[in-house]
Amino acid sequence: MPRSFDAIIVGAGQAGPALANRLTGAGKTVAIVERHLVGGTCVNTGCKPTKTLVASAYAAHLARRGAEYGVGVGAVSIDMPTVAARARKVILDSRKGNEDWLAGMPGLTLIRGHARFVAPRRLEVNGETIEAPQVFLNVGGRANVPDFPGVDEVDYLTNSTIIPLESVPEHLVVVGGSYIGLEFAQMYRRFGARVTVVEQGPRLVQREDEDVSAEIRAFLEGEGIEVRTDACCIRLARHSNGVSVGVDCTDGSPEVVGTHVLLAVGRRPNTDDLGLDKAGIAVDERGYIKVDDRLATSAEGVWAMGDCNGKGAFTHTAWNDYEIVAANLLDGGDRRVSDRILGYALYVDPPLGRVGMTETQARASGRPLLVSKRPMTRVGRAVEKAETHGFMKVVADAETKQILGAAILGTGGDEAIHGILDMMNAKASIGTLQWAVPIHPTVSELIPTLIGDLQPVETNR
Numbered sequence: 001m002p003r004s005f006d007a008i009i010v011g012a013g014q015a016g017p018a019l020a021n022r023l024t025g026a027g028k029t030v031a032i033v034e035r036h037l038v039g040g041t042c043v044n045t046g047c048k049p050t051k052t053l054v055a056s057a058y059a060a061h062l063a064r065r066g067a068e069y070g071v072g073v074g075a076v077s078i079d080m081p082t083v084a085a086r087a088r089k090v091i092l093d094s095r096k097g098n099e100d101w102l103a104g105m106p107g108l109t110l111i112r113g114h115a116r117f118v119a120p121r122r123l124e125v126n127g128e129t130i131e132a133p134q135v136f137l138n139v140g141g142r143a144n145v146p147d148f149p150g151v152d153e154v155d156y157l158t159n160s161t162i163i164p165l166e167s168v169p170e171h172l173v174v175v176g177g178s179y180i181g182l183e184f185a186q187m188y189r190r191f192g193a194r195v196t197v198v199e200q201g202p203r204l205v206q207r208e209d210e211d212v213s214a215e216i217r218a219f220l221e222g223e224g225i226e227v228r229t230d231a232c233c234i235r236l237a238r239h240s241n242g243v244s245v246g247v248d249c250t251d252g253s254p255e256v257v258g259t260h261v262l263l264a265v266g267r268r269p270n271t272d273d274l275g276l277d278k279a280g281i282a283v284d285e286r287g288y289i290k291v292d293d294r295l296a297t298s299a300e301g302v303w304a305m306g307d308c309n310g311k312g313a314f315t316h317t318a319w320n321d322y323e324i325v326a327a328n329l330l331d332g333g334d335r336r337v338s339d340r341i342l343g344y345a346l347y348v349d350p351p352l353g354r355v356g357m358t359e360t361q362a363r364a365s366g367r368p369l370l371v372s373k374r375p376m377t378r379v380g381r382a383v384e385k386a387e388t389h390g391f392m393k394v395v396a397d398a399e400t401k402q403i404l405g406a407a408i409l410g411t412g413g414d415e416a417i418h419g420i421l422d423m424m425n426a427k428a429s430i431g432t433l434q435w436a437v438p439i440h441p442t443v444s445e446l447i448p449t450l451i452g453d454l455q456p457v458e459t460n461r
């Protein structure tokens, strides 16, 4: 006989535990199945350790610049075991917090093992069958490892295996010039490695506007990172010095030889070994679980939250998925994914804070636009901190006077962007902040000025 629960959650990443908390709080019996580490990607191999490592890298960078500030610190050295230990502690503390949280939920059973559907709303874990009228999938994703020629012959790193490194590679070749690749590239450059980024596209972070990509490339190259764009990484091979990464480039050497190679070429959902066909759960061509606007899958009684549904690829979008499902099922709400205004940050230094449309997307929409842009050299706070790379940019609809999107690439940009994100969520029009009195000196204080400087631009309408 299968063991029965009121609900089964597969995956204890970002959405699962929070939903378990709400469901058990409503008196339901819940099984949460986790095959690896409680906390999932963000806690164990994603946001938390990477931002801890980024902080160490920033400290090293600032120490090297000490003389510019009139501070003598002597020769800067990197104690990589201590750097790694900081990250390990953040991981373990956070994981334990999640485990303790789950342990304290009455009516919750944590089952450690790989769950696989054997029939609709019926799964097998460790040879045992469990069933429930409601099943929530929060299975996340993992590093995509393409079948490059030679990939099986070399030792490569992914975001999971690079985190515990206790030594600095002599020359790290990073394949993929987007979020994961660039955060690690800059961090390892600051730890003292030679770093080459190999990106197949014509520019870094291609989802962003060209001016964003160009500015990020400029400050990364300014730190000595080599960037190879328009590179089709077609082969990996062993080399006496480490790994050779074959690239097809319009110019430059056809081969980059490094001591280590990090593959940062995207993620793939953990849906290939979940028995979804046994449960009638449809996936798209890339394996993401198809969901409607309330995150219901094609199978009755089954929902999918977080990275595995392809609607978001961030911790806060996974969390928001939990909020949507909980509100609709437990609070009589009618919340939808399409109501979400997407914001995110890229944690290079200075960081990129982003919300809503890029200027490119706004222009493509054909609507009449207002655009305003200000370099960080004209932001007092950035000048005082001697961190003047980047710019702030906002795009608004000239007719509705609503902000469509913004980018703050600059010191504090990951925080300051919330001033605009909140305005967009409040559906505030561009005149709303005219008489606000922001705090001086902050990056955010320039948001009303930036908005006040909005000017019409030519669009294709």
Ligand SMILES: Cc1cc2nc3c(=O)[nH]c(=O)nc-3n(C[C@H](O)[C@H](O)[C@H](O)COP(=O)(O)OP(=O)(O)OC[C@H]3O[C@@H](n4cnc5c(N)ncnc54)[C@H](O)[C@@H]3O)c2cc1C
Residues within 6 Å of the ligand: 010, 011, 012, 013, 014, 015, 016, 033, 034, 035, 036, 037, 038, 039, 040, 041, 042, 043, 045, 046, 047, 048, 050, 051, 113, 114, 115, 116, 138, 139, 140, 141, 159, 180, 270, 273, 274, 305, 306, 307, 308, 312, 313, 314, 315, 316, 317, 318, 347
């Ligand atoms: C290097 C890196 C840095 C990142 N930095 C940021 C950042 O700064 N900010 C941000 O917002 N996002 C960041 N992200 C993205 C963020 O980590 C993810 O969006 C987030 O963790 C997704 O949460 P999730 O709950 O959907 O999935 P996950 O956290 O991946 O959790 C899924 C869980 O399901 C388990 N599981 C999978 N299949 C099964 C199965 N069949 N049976 C049982 N258990 C299963 C897995 O073991 C895992 O624990 C980063 C990602 C990476 C890789």
Ligand SMILES: NC(=O)c1ccc[n+]([C@@H]2O[C@H](COP(=O)([O-])OP(=O)(O)OC[C@H]3O[C@@H](n4cnc5c(N)ncnc54)[C@H](O)[C@@H]3O)[C@@H](O)[C@H]2O)c1
Residues within 6 Å of the ligand: 146, 175, 176, 177, 178, 179, 180, 181, 183, 198, 199, 200, 201, 204, 205, 206, 231, 232, 233, 264, 265, 266, 267, 312, 313, 314, 344, 345, 346, 347
């Ligand atoms: N700060 C954050 O919030 C943060 C940080 C890290 C990761 N993440 C999440 O993780 C996800 C995955 O990040 P990612 O950077 O791995 O993926 P991505 O999909 O953002 O970028 C992959 C990059 O690799 C390039 N690429 C693909 N195939 C290649 C090849 N054969 N040779 C050379 N380049 C190739 C692509 O052109 C692209 O630039 C992101 O979508 C993001 O949501 C978020």
